[in-house]
Amino acid sequence: MSVCGYADLMPERGACALVGAEQVAVFRTFDGRLYATGNRDPYSGAYVLSRGIVGTREGEPTVASPMHKQVFSLVTGACLDDPATFIPIFPIRVTSGMVEVSVL
Amino acid sequence: MTRIVVVGHGPSAYRLVESLRGFTGSITILGEEPRPAYDRVALTSYLAGKSAEDLTYPVPQGVTLRLGSRVTGIDRAARTVTTADGEISAYDVLVLATGSAPFVPPVPGRELPGCFVYRTIDDLDAIAAAAATATAGIVVGGGLLGLEAADALRGLGLDTHVVEMSPWLMPRQVDEGGGAVLRDHVERLGLTVHAGAGVTEIAGPDRVTGLLKPDGELIPAQIVVFSAGIRPRDELARASGLAVGERGGIVVDEGMRTSDPSIYAIGECALAGGQIYGLVGPCFTMAEVAADRIKGGVASFHGADLSTKLKLLGVAVAQFGQMSGALDVTYMDPVAGVYKRLFVSDDATTLLGGICVGDAAPYDTLRPFVGKPLPGAPSDLLFTGGGLTLDLPDDAQVCSCNNVRAGTVRAAVLDQGITDVPGLKACTRAGSTCGSCVPLLKQILVKSGVPVSKALCEHFTQSRAELFEIAQVRGIATFTRLIEEHGTGRGCDICKPAVASILASLHNAHVLDGEHAALQDTNDHFLANIQKNGTYSVVPRIPGGEITPDKLIVIGEVARDFGLYTKITGGQRIDLFGARVEQLPLIWRRLVDAGFESGHAYGKALRTVKSCVGSTWCRYGVQDSAALAILLETRYRGLRSPHKLKSAVSGCARECAEARSKDFGVIATENGWNLYVCGNGGFKPRHADLLVSDVDTATLIRTIDRFLMFYVRTADRLQRTSAWLEALDGGLDHLRDVIVNDSLGLCADLDAQIERHVAGYFDEWRATLDDPDKLRRFTSFVNAPGVPDPSIAFVTERDQIRPVGVSS
Ligand code: SRM
Ligand SMILES: Cc1cc2nc3c(=O)[nH]c(=O)nc-3n(C[C@H](O)[C@H](O)[C@H](O)COP(=O)(O)OP(=O)(O)OC[C@H]3O[C@@H](n4cnc5c(N)ncnc54)[C@H](O)[C@@H]3O)c2cc1C
Ligand code: SF4
Ligand code: FES
Numbered sequence: 003m004s005v006c007g008y009a010d011l012m013p014e015r016g017a018c019a020l021v022g023a024e025q026v027a028v029f030r031t032f033d034g035r036l037y038a039t040g041n042r043d044p045y046s047g048a049y050v051l052s053r054g055i056v057g058t059r060e061g062e063p064t065v066a067s068p069m070h071k072q073v074f075s076l077v078t079g080a081c082l083d084d085p086a087t088f089i090p091i092f093p094i095r096v097t098s099g100m101v102e103v104s105v106l
Numbered sequence: 107m108t109r110i111v112v113v114g115h116g117p118s119a120y121r122l123v124e125s126l127r128g129f130t131g132s133i134t135i136l137g138e139e140p141r142p143a144y145d146r147v148a149l150t151s152y153l154a155g156k157s158a159e160d161l162t163y164p165v166p167q168g169v170t171l172r173l174g175s176r177v178t179g180i181d182r183a184a185r186t187v188t189t190a191d192g193e194i195s196a197y198d199v200l201v202l203a204t205g206s207a208p209f210v211p212p213v214p215g216r217e218l219p220g221c222f223v224y225r226t227i228d229d230l231d232a233i234a235a236a237a238a239t240a241t242a243g244i245v246v247g248g249g250l251l252g253l254e255a256a257d258a259l260r261g262l263g264l265d266t267h268v269v270e271m272s273p274w275l276m277p278r279q280v281d282e283g284g285g286a287v288l289r290d291h292v293e294r295l296g297l298t299v300h301a302g303a304g305v306t307e308i309a310g311p312d313r314v315t316g317l318l319k320p321d322g323e324l325i326p327a328q329i330v331v332f333s334a335g336i337r338p339r340d341e342l343a344r345a346s347g348l349a350v351g352e353r354g355g356i357v358v359d360e361g362m363r364t365s366d367p368s369i370y371a372i373g374e375c376a377l378a379g380g381q382i383y384g385l386v387g388p389c390f391t392m393a394e395v396a397a398d399r400i401k402g403g404v405a406s407f408h409g410a411d412l413s414t415k416l417k418l419l420g421v422a423v424a425q426f427g428q429m430s431g432a433l434d435v436t437y438m439d440p441v442a443g444v445y446k447r448l449f450v451s452d453d454a455t456t457l458l459g460g461i462c463v464g465d466a467a468p469y470d471t472l473r474p475f476v477g478k479p480l481p482g483a484p485s486d487l488l489f490t491g492g493g494l495t496l497d498l499p500d501d502a503q504v505c506s507c508n509n510v511r512a513g514t515v516r517a518a519v520l521d522q523g524i525t526d527v528p529g530l531k532a533c534t535r536a537g538s539t540c541g542s543c544v545p546l547l548k549q550i551l552v553k554s555g556v557p558v559s560k561a562l563c564e565h566f567t568q569s570r571a572e573l574f575e576i577a578q579v580r581g582i583a584t585f586t587r588l589i590e591e592h593g594t595g596r597g598c599d600i601c602k603p604a605v606a607s608i609l610a611s612l613h614n615a616h617v618l619d620g621e622h623a624a625l626q627d628t629n630d631h632f633l634a635n636i637q638k639n640g641t642y643s644v645v646p647r648i649p650g651g652e653i654t655p656d657k658l659i660v661i662g663e664v665a666r667d668f669g670l671y672t673k674i675t676g677g678q679r680i681d682l683f684g685a686r687v688e689q690l691p692l693i694w695r696r697l698v699d700a701g702f703e704s705g706h707a708y709g710k711a712l713r714t715v716k717s718c719v720g721s722t723w724c725r726y727g728v729q730d731s732a733a734l735a736i737l738l739e740t741r742y743r744g745l746r747s748p749h750k751l752k753s754a755v756s757g758c759a760r761e762c763a764e765a766r767s768k769d770f771g772v773i774a775t776e777n778g779w780n781l782y783v784c785g786n787g788g789f790k791p792r793h794a795d796l797l798v799s800d801v802d803t804a805t806l807i808r809t810i811d812r813f814l815m816f817y818v819r820t821a822d823r824l825q826r827t828s829a830w831l832e833a834l835d836g837g838l839d840h841l842r843d844v845i846v847n848d849s850l851g852l853c854a855d856l857d858a859q860i861e862r863h864v865a866g867y868f869d870e871w872r873a874t875l876d877d878p879d880k881l882r883r884f885t886s887f888v889n890a891p892g893v894p895d896p897s898i899a900f901v902t903e904r905d906q907i908r909p910v911g912v913s914s
Contacts, residue, residue: 005889014596014624017888025897028888032586032596042897048640049897053628057598059564066599068628068636073599 004100011036011101016052016065024105026092027052029076031063037076038094038103043067044087051089107131110400111187111197113177113342115143118373118389119203123166125397133169134195136187138176139226147386147540152230153258161227180346182366199368199400202356203393204339206374206384210332211246214307220314222331224255233331237262240328244268244317246305248275250416252333256297257419259331266297267325269317271334273302279414279425280445283438284463287445291421291464294443300325338375338382351377360406362396370396379409386539387411387507411476411506415469415540424469427459427476435484439464446488448472455479470545474502474512497553504546507539515547519554526551562823563600566593570748570823574608578819583613585625603627604823607710610746611818614866616873617709617746618880629708632884633870634690637683639898639909642690644670644682645707646697647743650717650735650755651678660700668693671906677714677752679705684907686894687884694871703869706744710824712751715739716764720757720774727757729774734803735763738772741807742814744867748821748830751814752787766794769827770810775799779806783813783841786828795831795838798846808857812845815856 005019011030018041019026025041029052041049046069054065056076063076073082074089081087094103108131112119115137123133137143144161152161165171175189186196208223210216220240222233237243243259245252248270259266268275274285275292289299300319308330309316316326338355349357349365355377362370362378373389374382383389388410398405413426421443431449438445444464450457457475462468468488475481478499498504500513518524518533530547531538537547560569566589568576573588582588585605589597597605606625610617617623617630629635634642646661661680665672668689670682685693706712715738718724720731735755742751754763755772765771771782777800785794798809821830834840843849845856874880886895900907 010888012624012883014621017883018886019889020887020893021889023896025887025895046638048638049895050628050636050640053631053636055599055602055627056624057565057602058596059598061595063596064598069638071599 003104004097004102006101008036008096008099008101014056016054016056018049018052019103021103021105025049026103026105027065028094028101028103029056029063029065031056031076035063036094036096036101037063038092039065039074039076039079040090040092042089043069043072044081044089045070045072108198108400109196110134110199110201111136111195112201112203113187114203114205114339114373114375115139115171115173116203116205116373117143117146117163117386118205118393119143119201120163120166121390121393122201122203122372122397123169125394126400127166129397129401131198133166134197135169135171136175136177136189136195137171137173139228140174141227142171142173144227145539146225149224149227149230150254150258152227153234153261158227177342180342180369182346182369185368197368199370201396201400202343202364202369202371202375203373204342204375206336206338206382208332209335209337211305211334213305215310215314216308216332218308218310218314219312220329221308222329224251224258224331224333230258233258233329234262236329237264240264242267242325242327243329243331244325244327245331245333246317247333247335248272248299248301249278249333249335250276250414251336253292253416253419255331255333256292259329260295260297264329265327267300267317267327268292268297269300269303269305269319269325271302271304275299275301276416276423279416279423280461280463281429281447283436284423284445284447284461287438287440287443287463288421288423290440291443292419295419295421336374336382336384338377340375343369343371343375351380351382355382360395360408361399361404362392362407363399370399372396378407381409383410383412385410385412385414385507387509390507390539391509410509411503413469413473413476413506415466422462422464422466422469424462424466425460426469426473427457429459429461431458433484435488437485437488448484448488450480450484454484470543473506474498474504474546478502498546498550504550505534505536505539505543507543508535510534510536512550515550516554519551519556525556562604563598565589565595565597565601568592570604570608571820573605574612574819577605577608578612583609583615584621585609586621597625599627600823603630603710604748606630607746607748611863614744614863616868616870616880618870618874618883623880623883632687632690633694633704633708633874634685635708637909640895641684641686641898641909643707644685644690644693644697645675645679645705646702647705647739648679648714649739649743650715650732652717652732652736657700657702660697660702664693664696667696669907671908678716679714681707684900684909686898687886688891688894691875691881691884695875698869698872698875703743704871706870709746710749711744711746712739712742712753714752715742716752716754716768718755718757718762720755724757726760727774728776729757729779731755731757731763731772731774734772734779738807738810741864742810744870745814745818745863747814747818749824749826751827767791768794770794770813772806778802781806781809784827784831784838786826788826790828792828797838797842809845811860812853812856813841815859816841816845816852819856 016029027039027041029037054068064073066073079089079091110133112135120143142165143163177187179188243264244267245256248268256268307318316324340350340356343356356371358376372392395405395407416423432452434449436447446462448460498512502512537544561567602625675681715735717732717735721727751769753770754765754768756763756765757774767785767787773780780799781797782794783797786792885891901910
């Protein structure tokens, strides 16, 4: 499903897209790549991950939950501070300037 | 295979099982309490909000742990134990770790509902439940544990009394002089002390209504907590014919064996060398000795250090070594509430012990020297105890809880490359129990030449202060340039907001301009404070807490129209909660139009300058404190800093604005103003120190300007002014030198920087509303800008909204 234009996304920041009933956090990193994860912070239960700070940890692209700062890998969804906890990862791509994600 | 059965699961049993790790045998633990062993030393923190899980020790793997099982009998011939519910366990080795029970003196009424002891988490739950409907509580016993219990009652909001038989408090740890100083401290905290007093009766009839003293005084109370000493739980040993001491305790030899060679006793139930040990350190040592013996070793227990350092009531009380000696030196300052006494041998060369009340610095530095040559003249040691950095001999005991010596800690640093306190805790156990030896551990780290890393995070090896210098000197205005030229990788949630703050202090640009926006924490990113359900709060600035009725009405109307929860904050202003991101610009449009501006509640920046009404209205006021507070708040609003900044101005020495708990606080005098700096409420309260006195308004402002800018430049990330001052080489005198006497030649620069800030200030929210590009981010969903987040829901409580539906 197409959610927004690529240019609508700020580099090094996330945005949230509503895909059906699913809240998907979409991130555009400094190198232009896109990542999509669930928007729900598994620790607080709040739908806020798209508002976290994007960065890297030992080269791996990450987002830090804005609630209590746990850091998640944008690639695997694993919480790097607590590897037993995961957030969902969704496929994402750009087609003719539009960002598309799939939650199937 | 050896079958080990352990009776009791307290700290001693926990340490025993840990020390048996790797031993091939089966271990069964039968514990009477409904939960696994927990850190009883930290029991009181449970009432302060720690959970039972926080206190619980890691549950050992590969052992059978039966909780809620009280052992009722030992059959030594058959080598079995029986529990209350009839279960029988066979043993080859039996370890009794049954601890002790609080002693309840046989006074009439001691069984009434409302009487408690203070030993287990269940006891605390019961006390807390009873406290909900009580107004006053009494602790019987003014020893170490009694005062801890009293502090807990006070924390539960009760009017608290302590009844102590001896003429002074903590008679086992301090002498009469120390006791007097201690009493002052305790009474200043609002506790009532009845020393030299017994208990005639607990008054009833159906439940506790008070305590009757022998002098006829009745102290009314609904709760009585007995803390009149402990008695070893030796009832099982007694019933099965093991040797017990005349005054209780299971007799053990130096290998912790009882009179039956297949039964050991450890911890507070054991009578070792004719003594019961009521501190966790010796209990741990006993557990380790027993474990070693079970494994076939020859370790033995030869008594232990009974030094104590009280860690509560905000009063330092410490005792180490002997409490008497041929010679002694005493230092006493009743005004400051300090009492220190050292005992030395008759030739004045060997340190025997000491007592400290109000200042435990000598405990930290001198305890390891007990029994050793004095490291200096006794009086010097008493006066300079705090700043003293002595070289500890290798065999000096650093951590008495875990019996760790200086040599062991040093070896961990030098041979195993440990570089920080958490590392030392993991590797040597030192510091992991009561924590009172942590200052010594730090001292050893520093003395061993460990470079304490100042790196901000994995992306920058520099400290925040160094990055500030770099950005300033090189004129760097973006994160990208700073990390490309001076860091590695792409940053993280630690360095990005820190650099954003540095750039904001230096350049005064809008925090959401260009690439700055991506650096900000969610709070700065939405110029509002995130709440637990993902909504935000709105705090307009109300300088000095002064507000016109019209503006008050506007706030009320906005809150009503947007359905926001409304509360007066602790900072003399009003907070509106429960706004969704897409509502924030609409709310702020209304507020800005009515003349409000951002209160920076979300930023590491100036929060509030609180004020009292001062000389305008108050019959005691000597200066116009409200006017000054408004002037200061307006001058420094928007200044981004390493951590938040708070201030207050009081109109006279009565200090109604609480200025001395602030980063900078001003108190009016007949002749001008006194400026106090580096105070803190919060997690670690600190009273502010007097920096300059009786200055006029212009001098005051210039001094604050420089103080703030010097802090902004040199502090670490998230270091409040109080911690900054404590880490500053040379402390307050150095600070005064730099900003009053210009000893570093910095002042012209600091002045100029503040002037730039004041001249460049603009309201962040107004600027945001004027910029469609910045407004674009205020939506819940990029692909559905009008749709509110369906996960957010509220219910009504006390006529206002509160969040629901957030769960983890
Ligand atoms: C709203 C308020 C409580 C209230 O209902 O009264 C409050 C609320 C918060 N405080 Fe506070 N503090 C509030 C007054 C205080 C005070 C009292 C004061 O300022 O006079 C203190 C103690 C004084 C001090 O700071 O020295 C205080 C000490 C803290 C601390 C501990 C700071 C410390 O140095 O230990 C934190 C945690 C932190 O900042 O890291 C904190 C953090 C917070 C945060 C930001 C927690 C968070 O991240 O969500 C809260 C969010 C505010 C919001 O959503 O709007 N709050 N907080 C008060 C807002 C005052 C204002 O108008 O700006
Ligand atoms: C409030 C408080 C504060 C303290 N502060 C400090 C401090 O600051 N520093 C310090 O060094 N020490 C302190 N102590 C003392 C420290 O907690 C004890 O030294 C330590 O708990 C002793 O451990 P233990 O395992 O020997 O006994 P306990 O902790 O008493 O554990 C014994 C366990 O055995 C169980 N048990 C007893 N009989 C049976 C049975 N028949 N069958 C099954 N189970 C049984 C008990 O229910 C208990 O759970 C404090 C104690 C308290 C209560
Ligand atoms: S601090 Fe002094 S001037 Fe201000 S309100 Fe209190 S008593 Fe009055
Ligand atoms: S002395 Fe208690 S932890 Fe070291």
